[in-house]
Amino acid sequence: MSLEAAPEAPSGASPADTSAGATDDWGDGAKVRRAWSPRGFPAGLVALLAAGVAGTALYIGVTARIDRAPRWSRDLLERAQTHEWRDNWTIVAGLTAAVLGLWLIVLAATPGRRSLLRLRxxxxxxxxxxxxxxxASFLRHTALASSGVLDARVRMGRRKAVLRVDYHFRDPDDLHDELIERLEERANALTLARVPRVDLRLQPVSGR
Incomplete structure (x- = not known):
């Protein structure tokens, strides 16, 4: 588990208003927000690239102003002015920059931290x-505690928990009803802000 500070309640709000807000936020799970990642690496990468480009441009501008531009910068400016920009390496560089830009936009617009589920x-x-x-471990151990269950695999999502259970020597309908009741009780006991729906799939195993 992890703890993070949450925004304080607005000044002047009564305890009743605060309670009502909490009920709205946690009651049906409709307003549950995911944890946002700090994005330290992408932010540092962008800052480094921007600083490198800006520093290079400033250096070329200053040296050209005092007529002491190095040979490589004059060659670079001349190539930029005369090049037709149709070479393969130019196309590849442009596509790479476009993909990198789209990746940064996606990172900026999505919260990340998919591995965390918010609690009440x-x-x-x-x-x-x-x-x-x-x-997922809590739900798996709950399923394994039932008689006849040999193994259980859990895929935990924000809205749904999918369990695939291997069993033997049990009536599937009785086992399904028993597991659904226990798993839903356990899912509610986890105090998640959005209680996941349990999707149970039974698979009989013979010869074990």
Whole structure:
């Protein structure tokens, strides 16, 4: 689990208003927000590239102003003015820059941290998260506790938990009803902000 500070309630709000807001945020899971990643590496990469390009342009401009531009910068400017920009390496460089730009836009518009599931907040100044692996482990152990269950695999999502259960020597309908009841009870006990729907798939195993 991880803890993060949450925004404080607006000044002047009554306890009743705060409670009502909490009910709206956590009641049906419609307004649950994911944890945002700090994006340290992409931000540092962009800053480094921007600093490199800006520094190079400034150096060329200053040296050209005082008529002391190095040979490589004069060659670069001459090539930029006379080149037709139809070479393969130019196309590849342009496509690479476009893909990198789209990647940065996606990173800026998406929260990231897909491995974290938000829990119901225990206080106004605290936000609590549980990893998907932890939640999946709770559901898996709950399924394995039922008689006849040999193995269980869980794929945990934000809205749905898919369980594939191998079983033997049990009536599938009885086992399904038993597991659904136990798994839904466990899913509610996890205190997730958005309680996942349980999708149970039984697979009989013979000879074991």
């Amino acid at each position: 907040s225990p206080g106004d100044a605290m936000t609590v998260y549980m990893t998907r692996r932890t939640a």
